[in-house]
Amino acid sequence: MLVGRVRRGEPNAFGELYERHVDRVYRYFSFRTRDEPVARELTHDVFVRAIEGLGQLRDVERFGGWLLRIAHNTLVNHWQRAGRRLVETSLESHETGEPRPVEDSDDGLARAEHRLRLESLLAGAEALNDRQREVLALRFAAGLSVREAAGVMACSEQAVKQLQRRALLALRRSLDEGETGR
């Protein structure tokens, strides 16, 4: 197991573990915060905490769910510190600002349209309540299974299924309203 290899200090094992899980954590934060720099920072924090706690993880098979639980707790702490603001001021957004690629091709246009659709989705998600956003973030942004999402949210699998259906329905309605309102 990869987690075991990291614990044994095998070279490159952590890199593999990181590559396998970093996008699901980052997408979770992207969806929840809608702030790219904050999502990057929180993603890094999650892995710092994961490294610190990896020695105490008993069931290594559940590393993915365990990692997203850390992400969930990190997000809660982040919002507590930020006074529950969804977007926190970050250094990058004010000063250094990582340069964005210039999209000057057909492929770039397609990506720009894709980004617009995603931003529309994320904006639509603002109409959802917190539990609904959380279930969508865990299930579809982070790609957790129903069982893993239930573990993070401390509820039954059936409750997750029900919640995700309602969340998707609300999201769809929000998007439709946004389109007809234009």
Add this chain to the structure above:
Amino acid sequence: MTRLDDALEDCLARVEAGATPEEALARHGEEADALRPLLEAALALRGLPPLPQPSRDVSRAALAKLSAERYPPTADGPTPSLAPAVAVALVVGAVLFVVGVLVWLEVRSATVSPSQAPTPAVTSAAGELGGRPGEALSDAAVSPSMPGMSGTRATTAASAAGEPTADSGSSPVGGEITASPRATLGAGTPPKRRIAVPVPTRVTESAPAAPATALAVQATTIEGQVVDGKGRGIADALVKAFRDGATSFYVQRTDEGGRYRILVAPGRFRLRAEADGHASQWFAGAAEATGADLVEARSGTRRTEVDFTLSATARNR
């Protein structure tokens, strides 16, 4: 609605397995119309972009170093990729040992004092590691170790049987730096405050005549304390150092006394402290990054002190 929930889950699983949305929906007849908008919304959410490559590379490199500190290679055997190198090292070590013993026997037979025997030794330089300066500690071993606090640095610890350990860190960009309060060999009680090490620990494994290998000092530390309004140290707070003009940052947790130490390559930084139940703060006292002071960590300076005083949030008062 349980049936619809399960039908949606079935559609998602089928799409995950390679089916098209229409193929997945076709299996649910009358419910397909109700399922379609849900499935479309779910699939759209799966298209969120991944972590950008530059951030990914920087973060992975820093975290890999932290992981290497926290989980050094175990003693239950080298990994396959390291086996050849370890084997070569063992052979070379054995040859050197035999040669050393032969030389020692020859020298001894020439009536040289026994105290000059080529015993593998760890020496403390200029007294920074406690004990007597230059004193040799026999039966010492050198191994990777976890420092007192986590952070983006690699660490080597020199330990002798029955003695406390001594740490020396290296920055993410290379270069050996300072010793922690635990960096005491021979003395019973560690010093109360941190001591920068002007000359790094020297480790020698050869005969006394062989020159010791001194490690270059290129990096510096930013260190200090995070306290609450009453001056009490805040444990487990996060201190982040953002290099001016870069998007990466160093991160470190405070110890029980609220103290932290971040090993950095010299440069200018903005620092931020975060702690549960307290308002986050940029140094010196700014709420936003734009109001943060730039702290210069110079290569000629052993350490730069930066302290934070965080006020409790309303619910924590």
